[in-house]
């Protein structure tokens with residue numbers, strides 16, 4: 001299927017990093033925002049980082065109308081409201097890559113909120129979208145700071161969770177074009193709870209052990 005890629009929004013730290021890496025891999029991406037002006041500014045900022053690529057900024061609604069592969073990276077507390085507003089504009093057969101982690105911090109230690117319905121953010125998001133829209137979890141365990149350092153190799157594994165094998169495979173093929181990124185099938189959507197908790201784990205590992213941008217890489221013999 002021909003996919004047009006958008007980011008909801010494209011203005012946050014994580015989504016800018018994803019947009020830059022996708023653009024470096026040769027994909028055209030559209031950045032969204034609640035306000036078009038902010039998206040246009042973000043597009044200008046990213047175009048200055050990769051001058052041969054023209055990023056486009058639009059309102060979130062326009063991105064959803066135009067794209068059928070969306071990276072969804074709003075704060076967890078705004079997820080349900082945001083998807084409720086955008087739902088009427090979703091294209092049939094859209095794949096929604098859920099990047100959201102319900103992080104909380106207590107005494108400087110990261111963990112995931114216990115208050116997420118349906119076990120994980122990705123499973124919850126799947127209940128909020130119309131039939132035919134597929135949620136795939138991805139990019140949760142990779143930090144924005146790593147993604148945004150576009151002159152440094154990523155050298156990292158990305159864990160994809162989802163119940164729709166074809167959608168997961170499609171995302172895997174797209175993301176495997178990103179240099180230094182190895183997308184791995186991490187099982188059904190219910191395993192998003194694990195990848196969300198792995199994000200809290202890696203934040204704590206980095207902080208407690210003073211590791212610089214520590215991230216996950218599966219070692220094979």
Ligand SMILES: NC(=O)c1ccc[n+]([C@@H]2O[C@H](COP(=O)([O-])OP(=O)(O)OC[C@H]3O[C@@H](n4cnc5c(N)ncnc54)[C@H](OP(=O)(O)O)[C@@H]3O)[C@@H](O)[C@H]2O)c1
Pocket residue numbers: 009010011012013014015032033034035038039073074075076078082099100101102103139140141142143144145199
């Ligand atoms: N940062 C990381 O290293 C990292 C790693 C893994 C996963 N994530 C996940 O990625 C998501 C974004 O994180 P981030 O670090 O990129 O956050 P961020 O830099 O704070 O950006 C979040 C974006 O969300 C939008 N937003 C803010 N308030 C909103 C509201 N009330 N309703 C709808 N949209 C709102 C804003 O876009 P507009 O103002 O343009 O609409 C903002 O640019 C989070 O769910 C986080 O858990 C982040």
